Amino acid sequence: xxxxxxxxxxxxxxxxxxxxxxxxxxxxxxxxxxxxxxxxxxxxxxxxxxxxxxxxxxxxxxxxxxxxxxxxxxxxxxxxxxxxxxxxxxxxxxxxxxxxxxxxxxxxxxxxxxxxxxxxxxxxxxxxxxxxxxxxxxxxxxxxxxxxxxxxxxxxxxxxxxxxxxxxxxxxxxxxxxxxxxxxxxxxxxxxxxxxxxxxxxxxxxxxxxxxxx
Amino acid sequence: xxxxxxxxxxxxxxxxxxxxxxxxxxxxxxxxxxxxxxxxxxxxxxxxxxxxxxxxxxxxxxxxxxxxxxxxxxxxxxxxxxxxxxxxxxxxxxxxxxxxxxxxxxxxxxxxxxxxxxxxxxxxxxxxxxxxxxxxxxxxxxxxxxxxxxxxxxxxxxxxxxxxxxxxxxxxxxxxxxxxxxxxxxxxxxxxxxxxxxxxxxxxxxxxxxxxxxxxxxxxxxxxxxxxxxxxxxxxxxxxxxxxxxxxxxxxxxxxxxxxxxxxxxxxxxxxxxxxxxxxxxxxxxxxxxxxxxxxxxxxxxxxxxxxxxxxxxxxxxxxxxxxxxxxxxxxxxxxxx
Numbered sequence: 389x390x391x392x393x394x395x396x397x398x399x400x401x402x403x404x405x406x407x408x409x410x411x412x413x414x415x416x417x418x419x420x421x422x423x424x425x426x427x428x429x430x431x432x433x434x435x436x437x438x439x440x441x442x443x444x445x446x447x448x449x450x451x452x453x454x455x456x457x458x459x460x461x462x463x464x465x466x467x468x469x470x471x472x473x474x475x476x477x478x479x480x481x482x483x484x485x486x487x488x489x490x491x492x493x494x495x496x497x498x499x500x501x502x503x504x505x506x507x508x509x510x511x512x513x514x515x516x517x518x519x520x521x522x523x524x525x526x527x528x529x530x531x532x533x534x535x536x537x538x539x540x541x542x543x544x545x546x547x548x549x550x551x552x553x554x555x556x557x558x559x560x561x562x563x564x565x566x567x568x569x570x571x572x573x574x575x576x577x578x579x580x581x582x583x584x585x586x587x588x589x590x591x592x593x594x595x596x597x598x599x600x601x602x
Numbered sequence: 603x604x605x606x607x608x609x610x611x612x613x614x615x616x617x618x619x620x621x622x623x624x625x626x627x628x629x630x631x632x633x634x635x636x637x638x639x640x641x642x643x644x645x646x647x648x649x650x651x652x653x654x655x656x657x658x659x660x661x662x663x664x665x666x667x668x669x670x671x672x673x674x675x676x677x678x679x680x681x682x683x684x685x686x687x688x689x690x691x692x693x694x695x696x697x698x699x700x701x702x703x704x705x706x707x708x709x710x711x712x713x714x715x716x717x718x719x720x721x722x723x724x725x726x727x728x729x730x731x732x733x734x735x736x737x738x739x740x741x742x743x744x745x746x747x748x749x750x751x752x753x754x755x756x757x758x759x760x761x762x763x764x765x766x767x768x769x770x771x772x773x774x775x776x777x778x779x780x781x782x783x784x785x786x787x788x789x790x791x792x793x794x795x796x797x798x799x800x801x802x803x804x805x806x807x808x809x810x811x812x813x814x815x816x817x818x819x820x821x822x823x824x825x826x827x828x829x830x831x832x833x834x835x836x837x838x839x840x841x842x843x844x845x846x847x848x849x850x851x852x853x854x855x856x857x858x859x860x861x862x863x864x865x866x867x868x869x870x871x872x873x874x875x876x877x878x879x880x881x882x883x884x885x886x887x888x889x890x891x892x893x894x895x896x897x898x899x900x901x902x903x904x905x906x907x908x909x910x911x912x913x914x915x916x917x918x919x920x921x922x923x924x925x926x927x928x929x930x931x932x933x934x935x936x937x938x939x940x
Contacts, residue, residue, distance in 0.1 A: 432754040435747055479739040486732040489719040504729075508736035588718065588731055589711025595742035 397441040398512045399535060404434055404445055406541075407452060409597045410467045413476055419455060426451030449537070461540045465561075468544025472552055476598045484549060485586045491555040491578065495519055495527055495546075515568070517542075525575040532568035539569020546573065554583025613722055614700045620647045622695030624662050632720040633701060636683070651675040654684070666691045675701065681713045703727065708734050767813060768820035770841070771834035779832045779844050780895055789889035791848035793858060794902040795823075797839035797865070798879040798914035811871050815878055822864045826857070848886055851919055858882040858917040866915065879915035881906060886920070 412420040424431065427447040434444060449460045456463060471480045487501065488494030502514035515533020522528050529546075531539045543561045550557040556577040562570040606628045610617060615632035624647045634642065637650065653659045654676055656668025665673065669689040677683045686704035691697045703710040707727055718728045759766075763775040771779070783790050797819065804812035816839065823833040823841060832844040848854060862882060868875040883906025885898050901920035909918035 432751070435750055435754070479735065483732060483736055483739070486718065486728055486735070489717065504732060505736070507733055509740055586717060587711075587715040588728065589708070589714065589716070595739060595746050597743065598746075 396513070396534065397437055397439065398509070399514065399533075400441040400445045401437050402512065403535065403538075404441065404448055405597050406467050406471065407448055407463075408434065409476060410463075410470045411452065411456075413474055414466070414470065415456070422455045423448065423451045426454055461537060464537045464540040465544035465547075468541040468546070469548040471545055472548035478598075479595070480597070481552065482586075484545075485552065486588070491550055491553040491557065492575070494549060494553065495529070495573065496521075498529065527573040527575075529571040529573060530568050531571070536564070539564065539571060542569070543571055546571065551581075552584050552586075554579065554581040556580035610698070615720060615722060616702065617698055617700040618642075618647075619692075619698050620662060620696050622662060624648055626650070627696070632716065635716065635720065636677075636714050650678055651685075652678055652682075662696060665689055666697050673699075683710050683713060707731065765835040768817055768835050770820050770824065771832050773834070773836055775832060776834045776836065776842055776844065783844070783846065783887075784893050784895055787889055787893075788846070789848055789887055791845045791854055791884060791886040792898060792902040793843040793845065793854070793861075794883045794885075794906045795841040795843070795861070795880050796882075796906055796910065797841075798881055798910075800839040800878050803876050803878060807871065807874055807876065811874070811876060814871050815869055815876055818869045819865055819878075819880075822861065826861055826864070851884075851886060854884050854886065855917055855919055858884060862915055862917060881909040881914060882917045883907065883909055884917070884919045 407423075408420065411423055424434070427444075427450070429444060429447060433440070434448075452463055453460050471477045472484065473481070484494070487497035487504070496519055498517045499519050501517060505512055505514050515531050515535060515538050518530040518532070520528045520530075529542070531542050539561060543559055547557070547559050550559070550573075555575060558572075558574040558576060560572045562572055564570075611630050615630040616636070617630045618633055619627040621627050626642050626645050626647055629637065629642045639645075642650070647662075648660060652675065653665060654674040656664065656673065659665040659668050659673075666689055669687070671688070673687040673689050675685045675687050677685075684704070684706050685701040687702075688700045689697050690700070707730060711731060721727045761774075763771055763778065765772040797815075800812065800815065803815055816835070819841070820833070820835065823843060827833050827843055827845065828847070830846045832842075832846075834842045834844070836842055845854075849857070862880050865878065865880045868877050870876075883902045883904065885902035885905060887893055887898055905918040905920040909916040912918065
């Protein structure tokens with residue numbers, strides 16, 4: 389049971405870190421300080437890992453909503469886009485691009501993503517992702533996990549990845565049902581644009597979420 | 603088989619076929635990208651690759667017979683990419699040679715612009731690269747987090763009131779307590795202690811022994827004070843007791859002497875007996891009149907200095923506290939069995 393809790397804490401810590409670098413890189417350090425203050429947290433509390441991490445995520449989400457005056461769901465969607473497109477999160481985009489040769493290949497590979505991540509960080513348990521090809525160029529993605537909002541993050545991330553591959557796709561978040569968040573992806577044009585170049589050997593040892601460098 | 607084989611190209615995109623005379627017949631699509639040249643067919647295999655193992659193999663016959671399972675090749679031209687190779691002889695002579703980057707793949711992929719599509723879907727090269735990159739990204743993140751936690755720790759230590767070695771109060775604790783006492787108008791006393799012969803212990807037995815002595819002394823001081831008093835280590839081998847309900851100057855002096863005797867009891871450390879002593883300077887504030895903390899501290903310091911210069915292991919009272927002529931600084935011999 390303790391192990392399960394730790395895994396959960398790892399995922400929350402990751403989410404906290406994502407919110408942190410996203411807010412700081414997009415809105416600036418001052419706004420991030422406002423969020424921390426609003427959440428009643430210190431920077432150290434944010435870094436510490438433990439059962440309190442889950443509470444931290446909740447406090448942080450509420451503060452983000454207040455300070456940015458936006459729903460946390462739309463913020464999480466932007467976080468997803470940020471992870472793929474911002475220079476400070478380059479290693480995330482690279483890792484995702486490893487997973488598939490084109491966007492469709494990438495969508496299918498999402499099911500393997502939690503296992504891939506577990507290979508690198510055994511204690512980190514990503515939500516289970518199921519990808520069903522309903523018919524040609526139409527996919528239903530179900531994201532099962534205890535973390536609310538992960539579906540929105542995934543939606544933003546997939547939208548940006550489609551762009552990265554040069555694919556024109558429609559993405560709808562169909563809400564949260566009993567078996568998790570459901571996303572519907574419809575491919576309109578798989579060769580819409582050139583997409584961004586991706587070669588395997590260009591990565592350095594950049595931190596996963598580097599964030600703003602002081 | 604003579605011509606290109608689409609099945610082999612798909613399964614092993616980094617293979618090549620070489621004839622009996624070492625001429626390249628065909629190159630798989632990924633290897634063609636790596637070699638870069640358009641006209642590879644017909645080129646001499648041994649001009650493209652240096653054979654590292656089997657050592658010195660310069661003919662097809664030597665390569666085929668020497669490479670039982672695994673050969674090692676290297677590109678002749680820069681960047682001299684190394685390969686692991688499987689050499690499968692063909693009945694007519696010559697061989698199919700399948701290449702892989704082996705464990706040097708991260709460096710190799712830095713030199714050659716390849717994508718996942720260049721590898722067979724069952725090939726674990728891309729998975730391995732994913733693992734390498736995610737590991738180093740996670741490691742870099744962990745190091746970054748460590749650095750952040752470290753600076754947080756430094757800040758916390760600055761705010762801490764405890765000396766980490768001895769568990770006594772630290773200088774900050776002393777400042778806070780003195781500020782508190784200054785606000786109350788009550789008498790209190792400072793007992794400033796400095797160890798004697800401590801350097802000798804450190805030099806002879808090492809710093810671990812020195813640390814052990816400091817911890818033992820801290821225990822003695824902690825036992826000697828009452829609730830409401832503060833025992834602190836000011837740094838090095840310097841200690842301070844703040845006594846909030848001080849007895850008479852004479853009793854203070856006796857208390858200090860008892861302390862010195864306790865401190866002079868030999869301390870067991872591993873197989874050695876360590877001996878130190880202490881000099882003590884005492885200053886007292888009687889609770890009336892304005893309190894000048896700096897002056898009080900100075901007089902405790904001056905008393906300590908007087909005790910030190912009178913010899914080691916002595917106790918001295920600040921002049922203003924002497925109600926009677928100074929007790930002749932009687933030397934307290936170490937281990938006098940009191």
